[in-house]
Amino acid sequence: METVVLRQWSDADLIPYAAMNADPEVMRHFPAMLTAEESAASLERLRRGIDLRGWGIWAVEVNNELAGFTGLSVPSFEAPFMPCTEIGWRFRREFWGRGIATRAAREALRYGFDTLKLLEIVSFTATSNTRSQLLMQRLGFERDLDGDFDHPAVPIEHPVRRHVLYRLPRDRWLSRAE
Numbered sequence: 001m002e003t004v005v006l007r008q009w010s011d012a013d014l015i016p017y018a019a020m021n022a023d024p025e026v027m028r029h030f031p032a033m034l035t036a037e038e039s040a041a042s043l044e045r046l047r048r049g050i051d052l053r054g055w056g057i058w059a060v061e062v063n064n065e066l067a068g069f070t071g072l073s074v075p076s077f078e079a080p081f082m083p084c085t086e087i088g089w090r091f092r093r094e095f096w097g098r099g100i101a102t103r104a105a106r107e108a109l110r111y112g113f114d115t116l117k118l119l120e121i122v123s124f125t126a127t128s129n130t131r132s133q134l135l136m137q138r139l140g141f142e143r144d145l146d147g148d149f150d151h152p153a154v155p156i157e158h159p160v161r162r163h164v165l166y167r168l169p170r171d172r173w174l175s176r177a178e
Helices: 011-021 035-051 100-115 131-137 170-177
Strands: 004-007 055-060 064-071 086-093 120-125 163-170
Touching: 004 100, 011 035, 011 064, 011 086, 035 055, 055 086, 055 100, 064 100, 086 170, 100 120, 100 131, 100 163, 100 170, 120 131, 131 163, 163 170
Parallel strands: 086 120
Antiparallel strands: 004 055, 055 064, 064 086, 120 163
């Protein structure tokens, strides 16, 4: 079985991270791909977030190679379900379909519920992103049909503006973990 590690970001992650963010298939459910400069700025924000809080969006390493990321964040936009802590992920295509996202996300959830003692973690994605929605369901999240929303950071006419909201309360996580 492949070794999956959640860790702080390193300078060596920039090239594969930028390539992932410039991959049209990986970024299909986002408003745009990222330039190399945008990826570099994003990596620095992610690294700073972990430095400041001790947690955040971690680099996911598989057999000493950057596979993508997963982790926890506090969204900065306004929505009816705020305040909240969100789990998110993005992986390089060559790591899709291998169970890596599920394993990495479970580690992030474990940290959120066991270490941070969060009462709930949410996840959301564009309505078209069925792969992420299936992962949310595998992790025990349930869709909040009343929580679907138009993402305020996505342009109004953009096809990925509409998002679905999933929730995972701590008690449901604990009952599944036993």
